[in-house]
Amino acid sequence: MDQIRIGRFIAQCRKAGGLTQRKLADELGISDKTVSKWECGNGLPEVSLMLPLCAALGITVNDLLSGERIAKADYQKKAEENMMELIRENAENKKRLALSMVCAAVTVIAVCALIALAALLALPTAARVALIALALATAAAGVGAAAVLDAKAGYYRCPHCNAAFTPALGEYVKAYHTLVRRRLVCPACGKTGMCRRHIVR
Numbered sequence: 001m002d003q004i005r006i007g008r009f010i011a012q013c014r015k016a017g018g019l020t021q022r023k024l025a026d027e028l029g030i031s032d033k034t035v036s037k038w039e040c041g042n043g044l045p046e047v048s049l050m051l052p053l054c055a056a057l058g059i060t061v062n063d064l065l066s067g068e069r070i071a072k073a074d075y076q077k078k079a080e081e082n083m084m085e086l087i088r089e090n091a092e093n094k095k096r097l098a099l100s101m102v103c104a105a106v107t108v109i110a111v112c113a114l115i116a117l118a119a120l121l122a123l124p125t126a127a128r129v130a131l132i133a134l135a136l137a138t139a140a141a142g143v144g145a146a147a148v149l150d151a152k153a154g155y156y157r158c159p160h161c162n163a164a165f166t167p168a169l170g171e172y173v174k175a176y177h178t179l180v181r182r183r184l185v186c187p188a189c190g191k192t193g194m195c196r197r198h199i200v201r
């Protein structure tokens with residue numbers, strides 16, 4: 001999905017309907033920050049908001065996902081394209097998540113091997129320090145790569161207001177987490193909570 005194009009289209013329809021971001025947000029029961037995020041091309045509306053959003057803007061979901069009003073003649077074709085695109089994006093998210101787990105596992109193994117080498121081999125101190133430095137650098141790179149892949153796969157849902165959002169990478173990395181939940185500040189209601197991760201948009 002072309003988020004920039006969809007965002008511009010949302011803004012254009014909203015203005016054409018004489019709505020402010022605030023007004024549209026109130027109508028959907030979300031924060032105006034979320035509307036602003038969509039319009040900047042920073043994330044798509046979650047599925048449960050798509051119908052109410054389209055109703056408020058006077059467009060169809062097919063128009064929304066295409067980022068333009070679809071002519072009747074092209075409607076079916078566009079709908080099929082959009083459907084395939086959504087399926088493809090879901091598959092990609094799952095792939096990213098699997099890749100991030102592999103990346104984390106490889107990193108752990110590499111770092112353990114480097115530390116074992118540093119500890120077990122009879123080496124001059126400088127070489128030992130260099131090995132440990134390399135282990136730390138590998139750990140940092142691996143954790144970074146895994147986090148980038150992981151943060152991009154799917155989204156989180158606020159336990160208070162049920163808003164869906166993707167956290168900024170910095171916030172994501174810092175957050176206390178379990179396997180499926182992460183302690184994040186919700187951009188919609190501003191509350192902090194253990195937000196559950198969702199892969200499928």
Ligand SMILES: [Zn+2]
Pocket residue numbers: 158159160161162163186187188189190191
């Ligand atoms: Zn919330």
